[in-house]
Amino acid sequence: MKSKKIVLPFVCMFMMVLLSACGGKGEKTGDVPFAEVEKTETENMDKADVSVTENPKEDTGAEKGESGKILIAYFSRVGNTDFADDVDAVTSASLLVKDNRLYGNTQYVATLVQKAAGGDLFLIETKEKYPSDYDETDKQGEKENREKARPELASRVENLDEYSTVFLGFPNWYYDMPMAVYSFLEEHDLSGKTIIPFVTSGGSGFSDAISAMKELEPDADVVEDGFETTHSKVDEVTFDEVKAWVNGLGIEKK
Numbered sequence: 611m612k613s614k615k616i617v618l619p620f621v622c623m624f625m626m627v628l629l630s631a632c633g634g635k636g637e638k639t640g641d642v643p644f645a646e647v648e649k650t651e652t653e654n655m656d657k658a659d660v661s662v663t664e665n666p667k668e669d670t671g672a673e674k675g676e677s678g679k680i681l682i683a684y685f686s687r688v689g690n691t692d693f694a695d696d697v698d699a700v701t702s703a704s705l706l707v708k709d710n711r712l713y714g715n716t717q718y719v720a721t722l723v724q725k726a727a728g729g730d731l732f733l734i735e736t737k738e739k740y741p742s743d744y745d746e747t748d749k750q751g752e753k754e755n756r757e758k759a760r761p762e763l764a765s766r767v768e769n770l771d772e773y774s775t776v777f778l779g780f781p782n783w784y785y786d787m788p789m790a791v792y793s794f795l796e797e798h799d800l801s802g803k804t805i806i807p808f809v810t811s812g813g814s815g816f817s818d819a820i821s822a823m824k825e826l827e828p829d830a831d832v833v834e835d836g837f838e839t840t841h842s843k844v845d846e847v848t849f850d851e852v853k854a855w856v857n858g859l860g861i862e863k864k
């Protein structure tokens with residue numbers, strides 16, 4: 611009797627090894643659904659410590675963008691306006707020339723963020739362009755803000771699931787985000803992602819934009835320590851400054 615008791619566990623173990631060697635679907639570790647991997651890894655633990663993920667599809671992280679890619683989505687007057695070739699970029703508060711290239715202020719900061727953090731740039735672009743005349747754009751921006759308009763966007767981020775971190779840049783328009791950024795946030799579910807805002811302005815900074823962002827994306831982690839600069843200082847923003855801010859966020863460059 612005593613020897614049977616000793617032999618039985620060994621027979622069971624032998625059977626288990628044999629079955630797993632037979633393989634089939636999920637034979638390579640990489641093919642095993644997440645729930646099963648967790649179960650295997652926790653087999654040797656006390657029963658009370660074992661937690662098996664019920665729904666591997668939801669919890670692998672792939673859908674929430676845990677592949678870790680970085681998106682830099684931004685709105686800027688340049689890219690949303692058809693400027694005449696002889697546009698006066700030098701005296702305009704909203705335009706910047708660097709290395710013979712015309713930039714919008716926010717667009718310029720976006721390029722520095724990309725250089726510092728890596729990732730993909732995405733211009734939040736409206737279907738209808740804004741007037742090339744600054745005052746006309748100002749009037750239109752005021753009207754859109756007053757009417758809580760949602761300008762139609764020209765495109766959307768199709769592979770949103772791949773991103774876990776979204777830098778979101780915009781100019782302050784009427785103590786708020788431009789309404790096109792509301793369109794962007796309403797059309798893109800950023801739940802489970804980290805949103806890192808940056809703003810350029812005439813001096814108002816973020817105003818109430820960060821709390822508006824949190825309301826629109828209640829299941830995202832909105833970083834409060836965003837980057838801000840003014841249109842008169844944007845020319846002096848250096849890569850090192852942006853890099854130091856990005857480094858302080860503790861995100862990995864992909």
Ligand SMILES: Cc1cc2nc3c(=O)[nH]c(=O)nc-3n(C[C@H](O)[C@H](O)[C@H](O)COP(=O)(O)O)c2cc1C
Nearest residue numbers: 686687715716751781782784785810811812813814
């Ligand atoms: C329609 C409109 C509204 C603006 N409202 C504000 C404002 O309320 N507060 C502020 O500080 N700057 C305001 N500005 C200035 C812009 O925020 C600033 O020039 C910004 O750097 C422009 O960025 P961009 O070149 O990327 O478009 C406004 C500009 C426009 C065109």
